[in-house]
Amino acid sequence: MSTDTTRTAILRAAERLYAERGFGDVTLRDIVAAAEVNLAAVNYHFGSKDELITELFVTRSIATNRERLNELKAVEAAGGGRAPVDDVLRALVGPTMRGCLGPDSQRSDAARFMIRASIEAIPAIRKIKTREIDHLRKFAAALRRSLPGTADVEIYWGLHFALAMAHQTVRDSERLLRLSDGACDLNDVDGAIARVVNVAALALTAPKPSAAAKAPARRER
Amino acid sequence: MSTDTTRTAILRAAERLYAERGFGDVTLRDIVAAAEVNLAAVNYHFGSKDELITELFVTRSIATNRERLNELKAVEAAGGGRAPVDDVLRALVGPTMRGCLGPDSQRSDAARFMIRASIEAIPAIRKIKTREIDHLRKFAAALRRSLPGTADVEIYWGLHFALAMAHQTVRDSERLLRLSDGACDLNDVDGAIARVVNVAALALTAPKPSAAAKAPARRER
DNA sequence: GTCTATATTGCGATAGAC
DNA sequence: GTCTATCGCAATATAGAC
Numbered sequence: 001m002s003t004d005t006t007r008t009a010i011l012r013a014a015e016r017l018y019a020e021r022g023f024g025d026v027t028l029r030d031i032v033a034a035a036e037v038n039l040a041a042v043n044y045h046f047g048s049k050d051e052l053i054t055e056l057f058v059t060r061s062i063a064t065n066r067e068r069l070n071e072l073k074a075v076e077a078a079g080g081g082r083a084p085v086d087d088v089l090r091a092l093v094g095p096t097m098r099g100c101l102g103p104d105s106q107r108s109d110a111a112r113f114m115i116r117a118s119i120e121a122i123p124a125i126r127k128i129k130t131r132e133i134d135h136l137r138k139f140a141a142a143l144r145r146s147l148p149g150t151a152d153v154e155i156y157w158g159l160h161f162a163l164a165m166a167h168q169t170v171r172d173s174e175r176l177l178r179l180s181d182g183a184c185d186l187n188d189v190d191g192a193i194a195r196v197v198n199v200a201a202l203a204l205t206a207p208k209p210s211a212a213a214k215a216p217a218r219r220e221r
Numbered sequence: 222m223s224t225d226t227t228r229t230a231i232l233r234a235a236e237r238l239y240a241e242r243g244f245g246d247v248t249l250r251d252i253v254a255a256a257e258v259n260l261a262a263v264n265y266h267f268g269s270k271d272e273l274i275t276e277l278f279v280t281r282s283i284a285t286n287r288e289r290l291n292e293l294k295a296v297e298a299a300g301g302g303r304a305p306v307d308d309v310l311r312a313l314v315g316p317t318m319r320g321c322l323g324p325d326s327q328r329s330d331a332a333r334f335m336i337r338a339s340i341e342a343i344p345a346i347r348k349i350k351t352r353e354i355d356h357l358r359k360f361a362a363a364l365r366r367s368l369p370g371t372a373d374v375e376i377y378w379g380l381h382f383a384l385a386m387a388h389q390t391v392r393d394s395e396r397l398l399r400l401s402d403g404a405c406d407l408n409d410v411d412g413a414i415a416r417v418v419n420v421a422a423l424a425l426t427a428p429k430p431s432a433a434a435k436a437p438a439r440r441e442r
Numbered sequence: 443g444t445c446t447a448t449a450t451t452g453c454g455a456t457a458g459a460c
Numbered sequence: 461g462t463c464t465a466t467c468g469c470a471a472t473a474t475a476g477a478c
Contacts, residue, residue: 027471183374261462
């Protein structure tokens with residue numbers, strides 16, 4: 001365990017730098033400088049830059065998914081196997097949003113790293129994304145229990161929109177902040193989560209407009 | 222005009238490749254190979270890789286904003302200066318979504334390029350983003366006319382969520398497609414736009430939960 | 443396990459002939 | 461304007477001493 005200090009220092013430094021600046025802009029030299037270890041140590045411990053990124057991603061992905069499922073399990077147990085829609089959605093978007101917007105810096109690095117990973121297309125990561133689909137199916141199933149009678153398509157769109165709003169909120173909070181001149185308070189993490197959950201729940205429960213209204217005559221340009 | 226063929230070929234090839242693979246993974250050598258021009262031509266016509274990207278971004282940014290504003294102007298004129306919320310939102314998200322999901326490949330390259338540009342942090346682009354804020358203020362103003370009495374903060378969050386959903390839908394349509402086993406039809410562009418517009422409109426018009434409901438007691442982990 | 447030193451590759455950019 | 465050839469640099473990765 002004592003010789004893991006170098007390895008751990010590399011992982012922590014890499015996660016922080018990748019979260020801040022993305023994969024393309026961070027070199028192994030940047031990482032070893034931040035971790036105060038030798039350049040060769042990275043290849044010794046991880047084999048290559050891509051394998052380092054993959055290890056980070058897999059570790060964090062498992063942790064995030066577990067956190068989400070724990071919350072889901074808790075709210076479903078509290079409701080006798082059927083949780084309110086809001087609680088299911090909060091279990092989905094809460095961990096990431098609290099991680100990115102909250103004060104804990106190491107959680108923040110981890111969450112922001114995951115956002116980067118979901119955006120920048122590292123080949124190894126694309127493969128792992130299949131697991132994310134399976135993970136989301138568990139939330140689809142929970143929503144089916146919460147909303148019996150709702151079409152599956154609506155549930156998928158609801159999950160999609162919930163993740164879209166959560167993701168964008170943590171990824172580009174600056175635009176919202178500047179647009180609103182600071183009036184939209186992103187330090188209020190629970191408030192932001194509640195907004196995302198509320199809108200996603202509306203998407204899932206509000207009556208749908210008729211099909212005719214979905215494709216209005218397109219205006220000329 | 223005839224000597225612009227090289228320049229134009231570079232721009233088109235660069236836009237397509239950047240749209241497909243992102244800025245970091247596409248080299249000037251990739252671009253000149255696709256455009257079937259000489260390597261030195263890029264630096265002759267544009268000065269540097271960053272200036273090439275900037276030129277593409279500025280051009281497309283202006284075009285997208287003009288398209289959005291034209292649609293906004295049309296729907297506001299049709300309503301005597303006050304357009305329905307749905308129409309304002311459709312003017313905002315329609316151009317990008319039609320561009321990315323629609324069949325026209327050149328429009329698709331352009332729209333997907335813009336998505337890339339909004340994600341990957343090229344310094345020159347970050348500067349231009351200030352203009353995007355000003356652009357969004359026009360839509361905030363239109364929504365204020367559509368929804369008198371709605372708090373500004375709600376309008377900003379509504380715009381934020383509308384863009385988030387539109388953006389994610391075109392950026393990661395694959396996840397939704399796989400999650401739904403193809404049941405969520407993204408070839409129905411107008412249907413997808415209607416869904417985004419509908420949910421964003423709900424976010425803007427539905428009554429808000431009380432403040433107490435926004436910060437429920439956090440469950441232990 | 444950790445270091446120094448280096449091999450190797452590929453990048454953006456440029457000089458200079460045509 | 462377009463080409464060939466090449467510079468200078470920074471990247472990942474590795475070999476081999478300790």
